[in-house]
Amino acid sequence: MLDICLLGTCGMMPLPGRWLSSTLVRFGSTLTLFDCGEGTQIPWKSLGWGFRQLGAICFSHMHADHVAGLPGILFMLAHAGKTDPLDIYGPTGTTYIIDGLRRLAPELPFPIHIHELRGEQHFELPGGLKASCIDAVHGVPCLAYRVELERKPVFEVEKAKSLGLPVQYWKPLQQGEVIEYEGQTFRPEQVLGAPRRGISFAIITDSRPAESLSQFAHDVDLLICESMYDTIEDLPLAKANAHMVANEAAGLAKAAHARQLVLTHFSPKVQNTSQAEKLARSVFPNTRTGKDGMIITLNYTS
Structure with missing residues (x-):
């Protein structure tokens, strides 16, 4: 079983009631964080999942609305008594940015291991989850992530x-x-039975849609995808800024044969996300708009 919480669903700048892009995943006693915009520790504290169990942070890219919350996270982990290593994954340039942010938190009771990734790569997250990434389409080095929890065949x-x-x-x-x-x-x-379907989800944010991304997210139980804009009229803006309109995110989910789609990373000008949901559902019916604090639980299917 995987619990996935959208800590923040806003892009560019935080709004009252909507924090910046951040997603926390709980598997057993281990936590993994995907991006941490400014103030991420605040909705995290409201969640009540604890902090010391954080084993890894996976950054999509190095724009401020996805990384500026890191110093606060590091202080929070230190205050919680974390001593085991923290793995940080991200695209080319991650080390340079993290080293700069670490100047605000130079002394920590735990080591940090930084892994720069490029193109399609596979790695294992703390706790045993299998992860992979590929390049997204955003004009700067940017990664989409996929996480899988394998399911062993029945022992006969x-x-x-x-x-x-x-x-x-x-x-x-x-x-x-x-x-x-x-x-x-x-x-x-x-002594083992037939293979059984596991659990998988993908996170794609700050990207234009691409066939490579739909292939990467093929057959996931959950696709968390950006929806920076909520009207077709914003398509030129989406193309100029390397983002997606809600119907494009839905098209990506449809091409991927995803089981469900949750939209996130809304522009500050999107005050009400119902229009984004309506537009996306016209293409991919099993769509919901993400809300700060939303928890999605993924279980094995029979």
Whole structure:
């Protein structure tokens, strides 16, 4: 099970009742943060999920509305007593910006490891979630992220019994290990059922739509996608600023065969997000507009 909270859904500048772009993901006892605009620690404190469990921050890009909240986050983690490492992922140039922001928080009780990513890459987040990224289309180095929670096949007890393999070897076999016992080799596929669908979501923000992005987000359970603008008349503005209109985000979700779409990163001029939702639903019906504090829980399907 994954819990995903939209801490902030605004782009460019915070508004009363709408904080800047930030998404917090909880898996077990581990937290992962995607972007942290100015003031992110405030809605986070209201959430009540704790702070010390943060294992990684994944930055889409280095614009201020996505990174300026980092010093506050670092102070908050230190105050919470975090001592284990914090991994920071981001595009080319992340180290330079983080080093600058760290001047406001030079002494911390935990180490920071920065990973600069470019193009399609795969990595593992703290807690065991599988993550990947590709380049977005924003005029500056920018990444879209995908996160997956794999689901192991069913362990078929009767098959294990029929092999005559002692119980103490069942768990290693279930976890994918090859077992040698009394001169015989036992392989996981001998006791495991068919593959099962896991859980996946993608976050695409500050980007124009692209076929590469729809392919990247193929078949996700949840696509969180920017909707900077809410009217078709704003398309020239969206193209000029390398953002999306709500119907473009919906088109991306439709092409990706996503299960659901949640819109975020609204322009400050979008006071009421209902128009964005209406426009997006005309293309992709299973659409909701994100609201600050919204929690989406993803569970395994049967």
